[in-house]
Amino acid sequence: MWQELRAELRPRGLEIVTIALDSGGAVAARPWIAAAKPEHPSLIDERHICDELLGVVNVPSGVWIDETGTIVRPPEPAWPRRPVLADREPRPDDPPLRAESIRVASALRYDAARYLDALRDWVAFGAASRFALSADEVVRRSRPIPPEVSRAAASFALGLELHGRAERERAASWFKEAMRLQPDNWTYRRQAWALAGADRERLYATDWLTEVKRLGIENYYPPLEL
Amino acid sequence: MSTPFAMTTAIFGSLFTEPAMFERLTGWSVKPEGLCSGERCVPVALRDGHVDVRAFADQSARALVHDAESGLWALGPESGGHALASANLPELELPTVDGKPFRVSSLRGTKVLLVAWASW
Numbered sequence: 256m257w258q259e260l261r262a263e264l265r266p267r268g269l270e271i272v273t274i275a276l277d278s279g280g281a282v283a284a285r286p287w288i289a290a291a292k293p294e295h296p297s298l299i300d301e302r303h304i305c306d307e308l309l310g311v312v313n314v315p316s317g318v319w320i321d322e323t324g325t326i327v328r329p330p331e332p333a334w335p336r337r338p339v340l341a342d343r344e345p346r347p348d349d350p351p352l353r354a355e356s357i358r359v360a361s362a363l364r365y366d367a368a369r370y371l372d373a374l375r376d377w378v379a380f381g382a383a384s385r386f387a388l389s390a391d392e393v394v395r396r397s398r399p400i401p402p403e404v405s406r407a408a409a410s411f412a413l414g415l416e417l418h419g420r421a422e423r424e425r426a427a428s429w430f431k432e433a434m435r436l437q438p439d440n441w442t443y444r445r446q447a448w449a450l451a452g453a454d455r456e457r458l459y460a461t462d463w464l465t466e467v468k469r470l471g472i473e474n475y476y477p478p479l480e481l
Numbered sequence: 482m483s484t485p486f487a488m489t490t491a492i493f494g495s496l497f498t499e500p501a502m503f504e505r506l507t508g509w510s511v512k513p514e515g516l517c518s519g520e521r522c523v524p525v526a527l528r529d530g531h532v533d534v535r536a537f538a539d540q541s542a543r544a545l546v547h548d549a550e551s552g553l554w555a556l557g558p559e560s561g562g563h564a565l566a567s568a569n570l571p572e573l574e575l576p577t578v579d580g581k582p583f584r585v586s587s588l589r590g591t592k593v594l595l596v597a598w599a600s601w
Contacts, residue, residue, distance in 0.1 A: 257596055264594075268591060269591070269592045269593070269594060270588055270591045270593050270594075271594045272585060272588070272595050273596045273597075273598055274598070275578075275600065276598070276599045277600050277601070279600065281576075281579075283601075284599075285578055287600050296577060296583050297578045298575040298576065298577055298583055299575060299576055300575050304573070304575070307490060307564070308489060308564070309565065309595075310564025311597045314597050314598045314599045315596055315597060316597040317594055317595065318594070318595040318597075319594060319595075320588075320593040320594075320595060322590050322591060322592060324569065324570045324589050325568050325569060325570065326568045326569070327568070329564075329565055330564075330597070333594075333596055374594065389568075390567065390568035393565060394565050394566070395563070397563040397564045397565035398563060400559070400562060400563060401561075402544060402560045404558075405543055405544035405558050405559070405560040406544035406546060408490050408557045408558050409490055409543075409545065409546045409556060410555070412490035413492065413546060413548055413553060416553060417553070422551065425548065432546075442597075445601045449600075449601035
């Protein structure tokens, strides 16, 4: 879907850069990138640098950067269209957990039309667009970093390091600490689950549906402030 | 003005680190004023020619967590503010899917939409 958007907006002066927050590296991301056949830069962020540098806590997140390298919109949910899975209906033979996951995915807030309209407006009007924020507002809207979020980032980094050393059990303990300290950081949670593979249930004893319902479906993608 | 590489979390094997290693891991270098990154300095003196990581963490309000079994320490980002200290895009260099380094700043002169996504 990003390539489609790029085809529309590149001639008007917008480049798209996708960044895969994938500790599995290019191996994990390549099949998706290959399927998309992008003409834009497709980067790999194994260490989740963007989580910390920019304040990304879920995907997809979009950041707008103007021609001078100034951020005019900090990370926020960025859907150029509703994902296909959001309009699926559960099949009669779907297990109950899967069926409910599909229903919940449909109920998430995507705000795709509003986001796309705002993006097109900025591409057309640049700094004059009402969607381009002042520097002070960009900073204000970016994620706060209280001490527990700093500790969460350090814990997650330790988890990645230990996972890289094949210390999976201890890595999981640090990933769980990161989730405890910053419960609304879905990149930590979902990355940890992905790295656990077949051990996910044993190590974490939870799943996406349980956590989304616990934290609130309405909080998974917060409303866009447009 | 170029934006220095912003520090991300860093992993240490010891709380006392050689200055060159500390700079490589964090982007902060030893100056007469202490440890400095761009125009910012934190008043931390060397101890026996090594950087005291705990002192740096304390002075810069960063979390420092320790895994006793491995002996590793992880330094977190500075707390008390926001993820973005300014609207200047931090220097960001990452590999492409083909392994080539790419700096987002190379697109200066063009509007950019950065999209974070994941296979999971």
